[in-house]
Amino acid sequence: MMRERPASEGVGWVPVSIGMTAAIAVASIIVGFGWLPLQQRGEEFRGVWDAICSAAGLVQVSSGTEQVVQADYPTTRIELTPQMLRNPSAQSIGRGATLALRCTMCHGARGLSKADTPNLAGQYPIAIYKQLMDFKSGARASAVMGPLVSDLSDADMRDLAAYYAYLPREAQPASGAPPQIVTSGAPVRGIAPCGSCHGALEVKVGAAWLGGQPSDYLRAQLKAFSSGARRNDIGEQMRNVARAMTAEEIDAASRFYADRP
Amino acid sequence: MPSSRRLILAHLWFAFVGFGAALLLGEWQMYIRSPLHTWISDPEWYYRSVTAHGTTMAYVLPTLVAMGFGYFVTEVALKRPLIGLRWAWLGFALVALGTFVAIIPVALGRASVLYTFYPPLIGDPFYYIGVVLVVVGSWIWVALMGVNMYAWKRQNPGAPVPFAMFATVAGSFLWGWTAVGAALELLFQIIPVALGLRSTIDAGLARVFFSWTLHAIVYFWLMPTYIAYYTIVPRAIGGRLFSDAMGRLAFVLFLVVAMPIGIHHLFQDPQVGAGFKFLQSVFTAIVAVPTLLTVFTICASVEIAGRLRGGKGLLGWLATLPWDNPIMLGTAFSFVMLGFGGAGGLINMSYQLDSTIHNTQWVTGHFHLIFAGAIVIMYFVIAYDIWPHLTGRALDSVRLMRAQLWTWFVGMIVLTFPWHYVGMLGMPRRMAFYDYSDPAIAAQAAWVTMSVIGGAILVLSGALFLIVLVRGQMAARIEPGLYRFSVALREPRTVPAALNGFGLWLGLMVALTIVNYGFPIAHALATPGTGVPAVMVGVGR
Amino acid sequence: MTQTLSPPLPPSPEDRAERAEHRWAAVAVAVVTLLVVVAAVAGLRQEVMPQSRIETVNLGTLHLGGEFVESNLGSAIEPDGSVTVRAIGQQFSFTPSCILVPTDTPITFRVTSSDVVHGFLITGTDINLMLVPGYISKITAHFQTPGERYMPCHEFCGMGHEGMWGRIKVVDKDAFKQMAASTRRLSCAK
Numbered sequence: 004m005m006r007e008r009p010a011s012e013g014v015g016w017v018p019v020s021i022g023m024t025a026a027i028a029v030a031s032i033i034v035g036f037g038w039l040p041l042q043q044r045g046e047e048f049r050g051v052w053d054a055i056c057s058a059a060g061l062v063q064v065s066s067g068t069e070q071v072v073q074a075d076y077p078t079t080r081i082e083l084t085p086q087m088l089r090n091p092s093a094q095s096i097g098r099g100a101t102l103a104l105r106c107t108m109c110h111g112a113r114g115l116s117k118a119d120t121p122n123l124a125g126q127y128p129i130a131i132y133k134q135l136m137d138f139k140s141g142a143r144a145s146a147v148m149g150p151l152v153s154d155l156s157d158a159d160m161r162d163l164a165a166y167y168a169y170l171p172r173e174a175q176p177a178s179g180a181p182p183q184i185v186t187s188g189a190p191v192r193g194i195a196p197c198g199s200c201h202g203a204l205e206v207k208v209g210a211a212w213l214g215g216q217p218s219d220y221l222r223a224q225l226k227a228f229s230s231g232a233r234r235n236d237i238g239e240q241m242r243n244v245a246r247a248m249t250a251e252e253i254d255a256a257s258r259f260y261a262d263r264p
Numbered sequence: 265m266p267s268s269r270r271l272i273l274a275h276l277w278f279a280f281v282g283f284g285a286a287l288l289l290g291e292w293q294m295y296i297r298s299p300l301h302t303w304i305s306d307p308e309w310y311y312r313s314v315t316a317h318g319t320t321m322a323y324v325l326p327t328l329v330a331m332g333f334g335y336f337v338t339e340v341a342l343k344r345p346l347i348g349l350r351w352a353w354l355g356f357a358l359v360a361l362g363t364f365v366a367i368i369p370v371a372l373g374r375a376s377v378l379y380t381f382y383p384p385l386i387g388d389p390f391y392y393i394g395v396v397l398v399v400v401g402s403w404i405w406v407a408l409m410g411v412n413m414y415a416w417k418r419q420n421p422g423a424p425v426p427f428a429m430f431a432t433v434a435g436s437f438l439w440g441w442t443a444v445g446a447a448l449e450l451l452f453q454i455i456p457v458a459l460g461l462r463s464t465i466d467a468g469l470a471r472v473f474f475s476w477t478l479h480a481i482v483y484f485w486l487m488p489t490y491i492a493y494y495t496i497v498p499r500a501i502g503g504r505l506f507s508d509a510m511g512r513l514a515f516v517l518f519l520v521v522a523m524p525i526g527i528h529h530l531f532q533d534p535q536v537g538a539g540f541k542f543l544q545s546v547f548t549a550i551v552a553v554p555t556l557l558t559v560f561t562i563c564a565s566v567e568i569a570g571r572l573r574g575g576k577g578l579l580g581w582l583a584t585l586p587w588d589n590p591i592m593l594g595t596a597f598s599f600v601m602l603g604f605g606g607a608g609g610l611i612n613m614s615y616q617l618d619s620t621i622h623n624t625q626w627v628t629g630h631f632h633l634i635f636a637g638a639i640v641i642m643y644f645v646i647a648y649d650i651w652p653h654l655t656g657r658a659l660d661s662v663r664l665m666r667a668q669l670w671t672w673f674v675g676m677i678v679l680t681f682p683w684h685y686v687g688m689l690g691m692p693r694r695m696a697f698y699d700y701s702d703p704a705i706a707a708q709a710a711w712v713t714m715s716v717i718g719g720a721i722l723v724l725s726g727a728l729f730l731i732v733l734v735r736g737q738m739a740a741r742i743e744p745g746l747y748r749f750s751v752a753l754r755e756p757r758t759v760p761a762a763l764n765g766f767g768l769w770l771g772l773m774v775a776l777t778i779v780n781y782g783f784p785i786a787h788a789l790a791t792p793g794t795g796v797p798a799v800m801v802g803v804g805r
Numbered sequence: 806m807t808q809t810l811s812p813p814l815p816p817s818p819e820d821r822a823e824r825a826e827h828r829w830a831a832v833a834v835a836v837v838t839l840l841v842v843v844a845a846v847a848g849l850r851q852e853v854m855p856q857s858r859i860e861t862v863n864l865g866t867l868h869l870g871g872e873f874v875e876s877n878l879g880s881a882i883e884p885d886g887s888v889t890v891r892a893i894g895q896q897f898s899f900t901p902s903c904i905l906v907p908t909d910t911p912i913t914f915r916v917t918s919s920d921v922v923h924g925f926l927i928t929g930t931d932i933n934l935m936l937v938p939g940y941i942s943k944i945t946a947h948f949q950t951p952g953e954r955y956m957p958c959h960e961f962c963g964m965g966h967e968g969m970w971g972r973i974k975v976v977d978k979d980a981f982k983q984m985a986a987s988t989r990r991l992s993c994a995k
Binding site: 016017020021024027028031032034035036039040055057058059060061062084085086183186187189190191196199204205206208 | 699791
C-alpha cells in the first residue's frame with residue numbers, strides 16, 4: 004500500500020475498507036448482542052430474541068411488581084414539579100388573602116407570627132401548598148393544623164400559597180457568621196449545606212425558606228425529622244439530614260436562621 | 265508569510281489569553297478543594313469556576329488553535345492565499361462572540377452547570393447559545409478547509425494533496441461531524457427548556473447525544489498535535505518523515521473511528537443497551553491503532569534525525585538528537601505524557617476496569633495528563649514554530665521556551681500522577697470540598713496537596729508561555745523565509761485515491777454512526793414518558 | 806546451457822521500511838485485539854458486565870407508588886436467599902442513607918434518581934453506576950468481608966453535591982438474617 008502501484012493492481016481500497024469495517028461491526032454485533040448476553044450468569048432471558056432485544060436496549064416495563072412494602076403511615080401524596088404555582092393571578096392572591104383571615108390568630112396579620120408558629124410571609128409557594136396538602140392528607144401530623152385545613156380545596160390551598168408568597172418578608176439584621184453546619188454541612192455524614200436546597204445557594208422544589216423562622220419551631224421540626232415523627236419529606240431527604248445532625252448542630256442552625264431575614 | 269496571518273494571530277491570541285485566565289481558575293479550584301484551604305463558604309463559586317474553566321479549555325482554546333493552525337496550513341501547504349478570508353473572519357467573530365455570550369452568564373453565577381451540562385440541570389439559556397455560536401463559527405472553518413482543499417485538487421488533478429493539508433482537512437471533517445451530537449442536544453433539547461418553551465427533558469437521550477461529541481472532541485483537540493508530530497517535528501529536528509502514506513492512513517482511521525465510540529463514556533449508564541456498549545467498546549479499541557501507528561512513525565522519523573546527526577547503535581541515536589531545540593524537547597515530553605495518558609485511556613475504554621475508576625478523580629487526572637499535557641504542550645510547540653511567520657519578528661527566547669516546556673511537563677506530572685492515584689483510592693469528582701479529617705479520606709490529603717503544587721508550576725509555565733509570545737510580538741523584525749513542512753523519506757508522486765480524498769472515509773464514518781448510534785437514539789426518541797422535569801440552576805442570581 | 810539466475814536484489818530501504826511498518830501495524834492490531842478479548846472474557850468470568858436490560862420508571866410518581874416508595878427502599882431478602890437493595894439518589898442524599906447488606910450473598914442493587922443525574926460509587930469496589938432520572942440502574946455484587954464503606958455521589962448534581970455521601974455497611978450473613986426476621990426492608994439509616 005505504500006508503494007506506487009498502478010491503480011489497477013491489487014484489491015482496491017474501497018472494498019477492503021468497507022469489508023473490514025463491516026466485518027468488524029458484524030462480528031462485534033454477533034458477540035455483543037448474541038453471544039455475550041447468553042453467557043451471562045444470573046440473567047434469565049426468554050430465548051435468544053429476548054437476549055438480543057435486551058442487549059439492544061429495548062425498554063422493558065419495570066418488572067419490579069413483586070411485593071411492594073407499603074408504608075403503614077400516610078406519606079405525602081403530591082407530585083412536585085418546579086413549574087408549579089408560577090405566576091399566580093391577582094384574583095388568586097386576593098382569594099388567598101380572604102382565606103388567610105382565619106390564619107391570622109397564630110400566623111399573624113401579615114403572615115408574621117409573634118409566637119412559635121412559622122412565619123408565612125414571603126414563603127415559597129410550593130412549600131406552603133405542599134404542607135397544606137400534607138396536613139390535610141395526614142402525611143404531616145398536627146393536632147392544630149389538621150382540622151383547620153380539612154375543608155380547604157386544592158384551589159384554596161393554591162390561593163393561600165400565592166397570597167403568602169406575595170407578602171413581604173420581615174426585614175431583620177443578619178447576625179454573625181453562619182455556623183459551619185449551615186454553610187458547609189457535614190460531607191461525610193451526608194449533610195449538604197442547608198442553602199443548597201433552602202435558597203441561599205439554590206431552591207429545591209418544595210423546600211422552605213428558613214430565614215426568620217422561630218428557632219423553637221425549627222428545632223422542633225428538625226427533631227421531629229430526626230425521630231421520624233415528621234415524615235412528609237419526599238424520599239426521606241430531611242430525615243436523612245436531621246438524623247445525622249447532632250443536637251448542638253440542630254440548635255446552632257435553628258438559632259442562626261431565626262436571626263436571619 | 266501567509267497573507268491571512270492577522271486572522272491566524274487573532275485566533276491564537278484569543279485562545280491563549282483565554283487559556284491563561286482559565287489556567288488561573290483551574291489552580292484556584294485545585295487549591296480551594298485541597299487540604300490547604302478551609303471549606304469554601306459558598307460552594308457555588310467553585311462550580312462556577314469549574315464551568316468557566318472547562319468551557320474555555322474544552323470549547324474555546326482547542327477550537328481556536330485548530331482553526332488558526334488550519335488556516336496556516338492551508339496557505340503554507342497549498343502555497344496560495346486562503347480562499348474565503350472574509351468567511352474566516354466571520355467564523356472567528358462568531359467564536360469570539362459566542363465565548364462572551366457564554367461566559368457572561370457563567371461569571372454571574374447563572375449557569376453553573378459545568379461544561380458537560382448534563383440535564384436536567386439547566387442554566388441560563390445564553391450560556392448554551394454562546395456555545396452554539398462557537399460551534400457554528402468553527403463549522404465555517406470546517407467548510408473553508410474543505411473548499412480550499414478541493415479547489416487545490418481541481419487545479420492540481422491527480423497530484424497528492426500535501427500531507428499537512430490532508431491531515432488538517434481530516435481533522436476538520438471529524439469535528440464537523442462530531443459537533444453534531446452536542447448541537448442536537450443543545451438545539452433540540454436544552455435550549456428550548458432553558459428558554460422556557462418546554463419543561464421536561466429526556467436526560468438519558470441528552471447524555472447519548474453528548475457522548476456522540478464527547479469522545480471524538482478529544483481527537484479534534486489532538487489533531488493539531490498529531491499534525492505537528494508528522495509535519496513539523498521531523499523538519500524541525502533535521503530529519504525526515506518515515507512514511508507519508510502511513511501518516512495519511514492514521515488520519516483517515518481517526519476520521520472513521522474516532523466518533524462512533526462515544527458510548528464508552530456511558531458504560532455505567534442505565535439508558536444504553538449492553539450490546540451497544542460492547543460494540544462501541546470494540547471500535548474504541550480500534551481507535552488505539554492510529555495512535556500506535558503514529559508512535560511508530562514518529563519515533564522512526566526522530567530516529568532518522570538522530571542517525572543523520574551521527575547517532576549509532578540501538579539507542580545511541582537518542583543522545584545525538586537536538587535536545588536544545590524546544591521542538592525536540594516539547595515533542596519528547598508530549599510522547600512521555602501520551603504514553604502514560606494513553607495507557608490510562610486503555611483502562612478507561614475497557615468496561616471492567618472503567619467500573620473501578622469511573623467518575624473518580626482518576627478520570628480528571630487522566631484527561632488533564634493527555635489533553636492539558638500531551639496535546640497542549642504541542643500547541644505551545646506549534647505556536648513557537650510558526651510565530652515568526654505570523655509576526656514577521658524573531659522568536660528567540662529559546663531558554664525561556666525550554667524553561668516553559670520543562671515546567672509544563674514537570675508541573676503536569678506532579679499534577680496528574682497523584683491525581684490518578686486518589687482516583688484509585690475512590691475520591692469522587694466535582695466536589696467543592698472534602699473532609700480530609702475523616703480517616704477514610706485522610707489518606708488522600710497528601711496526594712491532593714501534591715497536585716496543587718503541580719498546578720502552581722503550571723501557572724508559572726503558562727505565564728512563561730505568554731511572555732515568550734508577547735516578546736515575539738515586540739522583537740526585531742526579521743524575514744522568516746519560506747515555511748516548510750517536513751519531507752517524507754520518499755515523497756510520493758501519486759497517492760492512492762483513498763489516501764488523497766475523503767469520500768470513502770466520510771461514508772464509513774456516517775455508516776458507523778448509524779450502526780452504532782442510530783438505534784439507541786431512535787429508540788430513546790420513540791419511547792414515551794422518558795422526559796423528566798428540568799431543574800433550573802442559578803435562578804435566584 | 807546453464808542459466809545463472811541473477812541473485813535477488815537486496816531489499817531497498819523503502820522495502821525494509823515498508824516491512825517494518827507492516828510488522829508494527831500487525832503488532833498493534835494484535836495487541837488491541839488481545840485487549841478486547843481479555844476484557845470480554847474477564848468480564849464474563851468475574852460477572853462484571855453492563856446491565857442487561859433497560860428499565861424506565863415514572864419520575865413524578867416515584868414516591869407515590871411502585872418499587873421506589875420510601876417504605877420499599879432498603880435491603881430485601883428474596884425467596885431464593887439473594888438480597889435486593891433498592892435505593893434512590895436525590896439532591897442531596899441517598900435513601901437509605903446507610904445501606905445494609907450481608908456477606909457471601911448475591912446482591913442486586915436497583916437504584917434510580919428522583920431528580921437529576923447522580924453517581925453511585927461504593928469506594929474500594931467496582932460498584933459504580935450513573936443514576937439517570939427516569940431509568941433504573943442495576944448491578945449485582947458479592948461482598949466477602951464485613952465492614953463499612955463510603956458511598957459518595959460522583960457526578961455533579963447541584964450546589965450540595967459535595968455533601969452527598971452515603972454509607973454501606975456489610976455485616977455477617979447470619980447477623981443480617983437475624984435482623985431480617987423483624988423487618989422486611991433493612992437499612993442502617995438510624
